[in-house]
Amino acid sequence: MTTIKYTEDHEYIRVEGTTGIVGITDFAQDQLGDIVFVELPEVGRKVKKGDETAVVESVKAASEIYAPASGTITEVNDALTGEPGLINAAAAAAGWIFKLTLDDPTELDALMDDAAYASHIS
Amino acid sequence: MSESPEIPLRTVVLNDEHIGLGGRMVPFSGYSLPVQYPTGIIAEHKWTREHAGLFDVSHMGPSFVVLDGSPASPEAGHAEVAALIEPLVSGDIVGLKPGQLRYTLLLNDEGGTRDDLMVGRSPLFAGSLYVIVNAGTKEADWGHIAAHLGGRAKLTRADNGALLALQGPEAVAVLEAILPGVASLGFMNYGPIEWQGTRLIVSRSGYTGEDGFEILCDAAFASRLWNAILADPRAKPIGLGARDSLRLEAGLPLYGHDLDDTVSPIEAGLNFAVSKRRRGARDFPGAARILTELAGELGRVRVGLFVEGAPAREGAIIVDENGQGIGRVTSGGFSPTLNRAIALGFVHPQHAAPGTQLRVKVRERLQPATVTTLPFVPHRYVRKAAS
Numbered sequence: 001m002t003t004i005k006y007t008e009d010h011e012y013i014r015v016e017g018t019t020g021i022v023g024i025t026d027f028a029q030d031q032l033g034d035i036v037f038v039e040l041p042e043v044g045r046k047v048k049k050g051d052e053t054a055v056v057e058s059v060k061a062a063s064e065i066y067a068p069a070s071g072t073i074t075e076v077n078d079a080l081t082g083e084p085g086l087i088n089a090a091a092a093a094a095g096w097i098f099k100l101t102l103d104d105p106t107e108l109d110a111l112m113d114d115a116a117y118a119s120h121i122s
Numbered sequence: 123m124s125e126s127p128e129i130p131l132r133t134v135v136l137n138d139e140h141i142g143l144g145g146r147m148v149p150f151s152g153y154s155l156p157v158q159y160p161t162g163i164i165a166e167h168k169w170t171r172e173h174a175g176l177f178d179v180s181h182m183g184p185s186f187v188v189l190d191g192s193p194a195s196p197e198a199g200h201a202e203v204a205a206l207i208e209p210l211v212s213g214d215i216v217g218l219k220p221g222q223l224r225y226t227l228l229l230n231d232e233g234g235t236r237d238d239l240m241v242g243r244s245p246l247f248a249g250s251l252y253v254i255v256n257a258g259t260k261e262a263d264w265g266h267i268a269a270h271l272g273g274r275a276k277l278t279r280a281d282n283g284a285l286l287a288l289q290g291p292e293a294v295a296v297l298e299a300i301l302p303g304v305a306s307l308g309f310m311n312y313g314p315i316e317w318q319g320t321r322l323i324v325s326r327s328g329y330t331g332e333d334g335f336e337i338l339c340d341a342a343f344a345s346r347l348w349n350a351i352l353a354d355p356r357a358k359p360i361g362l363g364a365r366d367s368l369r370l371e372a373g374l375p376l377y378g379h380d381l382d383d384t385v386s387p388i389e390a391g392l393n394f395a396v397s398k399r400r401r402g403a404r405d406f407p408g409a410a411r412i413l414t415e416l417a418g419e420l421g422r423v424r425v426g427l428f429v430e431g432a433p434a435r436e437g438a439i440i441v442d443e444n445g446q447g448i449g450r451v452t453s454g455g456f457s458p459t460l461n462r463a464i465a466l467g468f469v470h471p472q473h474a475a476p477g478t479q480l481r482v483k484v485r486e487r488l489q490p491a492t493v494t495t496l497p498f499v500p501h502r503y504v505r506k507a508a509s
Contacts (some may be wrong), residue, residue, distance in 0.1 A: 033363070034164040037432050037463070039485070055485065057433055059163040059456050060363055062485075087278040088162075 005111035013068040023096040032058040040076040071100035134180040151257035153181040156361040163363035167458040174290040175360035183260030189249030199249030214397035221245030233408020234383040260304040282342035290332030331372025333504040373496030388415035420469040429463035435483040
């Protein structure tokens with residue numbers, strides 16, 4: 001079963017089993033504008049929920065991406081190094097940023113679901 | 123926690139047009155202005171380099187300094203009004219020809235820069251100057267200038283209408299079709315153009331490194347002119363985001379970032395803006411410092427940097443090969459034309475030679491940066507007008 005949860009900072013985490021796939025929402029990429037650089041975390045790094053884990057830079061400014069949940073980074077989207085605009089083109093799909101194995105899936109309970117996030121950005 | 127008092131943002135005359143075009147309105151120098159339209163900064167930037175980009179820069183400070191009374195002759199009138207302004211700036215104002223516009227610097231007594239501005243000599247009226255200052259400094263600049271006119275001239279602000287900029291290789295074709303005659307303006311020249319019952323002031327100038335024009339327009343005609351230009355498919359509206367990335371590629375300083383009241387024209391690499399005649403006469407504010415710096419005693423100088431990796435933003439520390447901090451970035455970002463990070467910053471002249479390998483600190487990591495000649499992207503001004 002796949003669930004998607006959202007943070008107040010406009011990250012999404014798509015959960016598949018014990019793996020979470022993290023990116024920024026379509027709303028966030030639209031607000032940031034053209035993404036020109038993505039700083040990816042190191043695979044193997046352990047992060048705590050709320051840690052600065054990646055950085056997404058638009059033409060105008062840098063934005064930190066925080067870990068939506070605690071875990072260990074297992075994979076990063078290297079395609080973003082050559083083509084950071086993937087985040088603008090497909091934030092929820094090809095524009096994912098990193099994957100992590102979750103330490104504690106119950107941490108996700110505090111995050112927003114689709115309906116709550118929709119109302120958060122409206 | 124108490125709320126900070128809200129300073130109401132001023133809207134520009136073309137506010138409705140920006141909103142209608144989907145402009146993303148942001149606060150800028152006390153005004154609400156579009157940072158981008160739906161196509162985004164990179165597309166707008168590239169459109170301007172390839173076609174014609176239309177900018178609303180009505181937040182800036184156009185004004186006129188006009189001599190009281192009737193001068194004996196046009197030359198006498200110009201000499202008199204120029205003599206009022208010259209003591210405040212670095213440039214040759216006396217030597218302006220009718221219709222000529224010059225980039226110059228308003229200096230403080232220490233040789234620091236109060237503002238960078240344009241001063242033009244009216245092609246029509248004796249003893250009249252067109253003075254365009256920056257948005258963030260306009261009140262202070264106008265107060266400073268007015269206080270030095272000695273009751274012999276008046277400063278009239280003209281920032282209640284619209285100031286538009288049309289920039290890019292197709293700007294001349296687009297504007298000539300609407301305002302016949304503008305193609306004959308030479309670079310850094312200006313003049314009046316009658317249009318549909320109003321008098322526009324059109325200069326061949328801009329802030330992108332491209333050929334182009336800036337147009338001062340009465341408020342009542344502003345939306346008609348804006349829409350007439352955008353009716354041409356070669357012209358698209360461009361927001362302040364691309365204005366910044368375009369000027370950065372062109373190596374042009376931004377006041378409040380690359381220039382401030384501590385930075386001298388020589389430190390900023392704007393030696394061309396210090397008049398040769400006036401160097402001899404030593405008759406501009408801060409002349410002692412500026413002439414010493416021109417002779418080679420210079421503590422810092424503005425450089426261009428190619429940055430590897432993440433963009434180095436304003437405030438990033440510049441580090442030499444020994445890890446020693448030697449300066450800071452004053453403007454930095456991403457170049458859509460070059461598809462890489464570029465920055466302007468200040469370092470000691472010993473580090474300023476093109477090719478010098480330096481590093482910049484971004485998020486506590488050191489990234490390679492190479493000093494490069496400015497501009498990053500060559501200027502394409504049209505020096506000679508079509509005849």
